[in-house]
Amino acid sequence: MLFNMFPVLVLILSASVADSTSSALATPSHGVDIETSHNQFHEGLTNQLIINCTFTHEHGSNFSTILSLILSKTASANASTYREVASITAFSNDKVDAKDTMGAQVTGHHRVDAYSFIALEWTHPTHQVEGKYRCQANGMDNGGHPLSVWADTVVEEIPIGFDMVLDKLKEMDTKIQELDTKGKELDSKIDAVEAKDKELDSKINAVDVKENKTDAKIKAIEAREQEMNSKLNDLRTRVENSKDAIISTTTSYRGHNYLLSKPILVNVHEANRLCRLYGGYLAEINDKQEFQHLADFSNSSVSGSVSTGVMLGATDEGHEGRWTFLTSGGNMTSCVWDDPQPNGGAIENCLYLSTGTKKMFDDACLKYSSSWSVRFLCEVNAYILKISENAPGK
Numbered sequence: 001m002l003f004n005m006f007p008v009l010v011l012i013l014s015a016s017v018a019d020s021t022s023s024a025l026a027t028p029s030h031g032v033d034i035e036t037s038h039n040q041f042h043e044g045l046t047n048q049l050i051i052n053c054t055f056t057h058e059h060g061s062n063f064s065t066i067l068s069l070i071l072s073k074t075a076s077a078n079a080s081t082y083r084e085v086a087s088i089t090a091f092s093n094d095k096v097d098a099k100d101t102m103g104a105q106v107t108g109h110h111r112v113d114a115y116s117f118i119a120l121e122w123t124h125p126t127h128q129v130e131g132k133y134r135c136q137a138n139g140m141d142n143g144g145h146p147l148s149v150w151a152d153t154v155v156e157e158i159p160i161g162f163d164m165v166l167d168k169l170k171e172m173d174t175k176i177q178e179l180d181t182k183g184k185e186l187d188s189k190i191d192a193v194e195a196k197d198k199e200l201d202s203k204i205n206a207v208d209v210k211e212n213k214t215d216a217k218i219k220a221i222e223a224r225e226q227e228m229n230s231k232l233n234d235l236r237t238r239v240e241n242s243k244d245a246i247i248s249t250t251t252s253y254r255g256h257n258y259l260l261s262k263p264i265l266v267n268v269h270e271a272n273r274l275c276r277l278y279g280g281y282l283a284e285i286n287d288k289q290e291f292q293h294l295a296d297f298s299n300s301s302v303s304g305s306v307s308t309g310v311m312l313g314a315t316d317e318g319h320e321g322r323w324t325f326l327t328s329g330g331n332m333t334s335c336v337w338d339d340p341q342p343n344g345g346a347i348e349n350c351l352y353l354s355t356g357t358k359k360m361f362d363d364a365c366l367k368y369s370s371s372w373s374v375r376f377l378c379e380v381n382a383y384i385l386k387i388s389e390n391a392p393g394k
């Protein structure tokens with residue numbers, strides 16, 4: 001403990017010694033002056049000590065010229081014999097002649113018309129530095145007589161006393177208390193940072209919860225999508241099954257698909273609606289080749305030799321003699337009428353294909369009689385058919 005505390009004690013002591021000792025000026029004497037940063041120091045504790053010996057050539061001075069500046073000292077504060085430490089002269093070319101400066105750093109210059117100085121600067125001065133210092137300026141007066149002036153100062157080494165250590169310990173105690181306060185401030189700052197950290201954590205947690213919620217929503221949407229898909233598949237199956245019940249066979253021609261129904265009662269508009277269920281409409285004949293293909297297909301799809309009527313998607317209802325498509329509404333321009341068709345006038349407004357003659361004829365759109373069964377032919381959008389083909393259970 002003692003070993004640990006010692007360097008701290010030394011630092012604080014040395015700092016406060018330097019602060020508490022005021023620098024002293026020697027009494028100016030005809031322009032000569034000696035100045036020291038401390039008149040007292042503690043060996044091993046005082047960091048820095050400066051002694052500055054100066055001469056200022058004042059106006060009206062008795063000096064006509066200054067020839068040298070000499071710094072000397074005694075061996076101790078109560079001794080009286082001076083020994084030269086350093087000098088600078090008019091002939092030394094601004095170089096201080098250092099005799100024994102006891103480890104000081106030496107600076108200085110010589111100026112006839114301004115100030116001259118010799119400065120000694122110690123870091124960690126030793127007891128050797130103690131003594132009386134004399135700064136002496138030598139020159140000539142106006143009459144050519146030698147002239148000397150000087151100034152003295154004392155630098156004493158003070159041993160470290162018990163009281164002083166106690167004082168410093170008190171100071172140290174105060175400093176420790178200050179540090180303690182600072183530490184507590186720091187602690188509360190750390191607490192604040194930790195609180196912020198926790199806040200951040202809980203925010204991150206909240207984001208996690210949100211993310212989980214979003215995940216749950218996505219899962220719900222996925223479940224819903226699956227449900228919809230299975231419903232759609234169910235629907236497809238049902239459509240497919242109904243197709244099996246209603247449609248007997250299919251063909252394709254120039255990228256279009258055609259579904260030929262099983263025998264059914266006459267009801268053209270109902271047949272058209274059934275075609276819609278499969279994504280199509282009652283076949284609309286756009287040219288004679290298409291009609292030829294469908295006529296051959298229908299003929300070959302019907303077993304036996306009994307000719308059957310096949311409902312197609314055209315009508316002249318409301319515009320007798322002008323045949324228009326049931327679904328797309330345009331004029332039917334390619335007609336392959338059987339002879340003497342069309343002959344039903346306003347009573348027979350729907351278009352049929354005859355499997356026997358492979359020609360067209362007109363007949364009623366709706367018959368309640370079950371004595372005559374016909375078929376119908378759907379023209380179907382390929383895309384819808386494709387979906388239907390993907391349906392499960394096919």
Ligand SMILES: *[C@@H]1O[C@H](CO)[C@@H](O)[C@H](O)[C@H]1NC(C)=O
Nearest residue numbers: 050052054107115117119121
């Ligand atoms: C000594 O005093 C002179 C003149 O005031 C000054 O220029 C010089 O910097 C001083 N030297 C030191 C080390 O204080």
Ligand SMILES: *[C@@H]1O[C@H](CO)[C@@H](O)[C@H](O)[C@H]1NC(C)=O
Nearest residue numbers: 029030060061062063141149
């Ligand atoms: C200059 O010299 C005269 C005669 O020696 C003396 O009386 C006087 O005090 C001196 N003045 C200064 C400023 O040294």
Ligand SMILES: *[C@@H]1O[C@H](CO)[C@@H](O)[C@H](O)[C@H]1NC(C)=O
Nearest residue numbers: 075076077078079080156157
């Ligand atoms: C100078 O003072 C020291 C104590 O500070 C003492 O030991 C020494 O004898 C004194 N010397 C003279 C010459 O008085």
Ligand SMILES: *[C@@H]1O[C@H](CO)[C@@H](O)[C@H](O)[C@H]1NC(C)=O
Nearest residue numbers: 205206207208209210211212
């Ligand atoms: C988020 O979900 C994961 C996995 O289901 C779970 O481990 C975690 O604890 C949840 N987070 C929160 C904050 O609910």
Ligand SMILES: *[C@@H]1O[C@H](CO)[C@@H](O)[C@H](O)[C@H]1NC(C)=O
Nearest residue numbers: 319322323324329330331332
């Ligand atoms: C359909 O035919 C009628 C009679 O020939 C004609 O007036 C009408 O412009 C045609 N419509 C279209 C869309 O070609």
Ligand SMILES: *[C@@H]1O[C@H](CO)[C@@H](O)[C@H](O)[C@H]1NC(C)=O
Nearest residue numbers: 299302304305306307355356
């Ligand atoms: C198919 O056409 C042939 C001759 O072209 C005909 O004899 C037969 O009756 C037709 N079949 C049906 C079901 O119409």
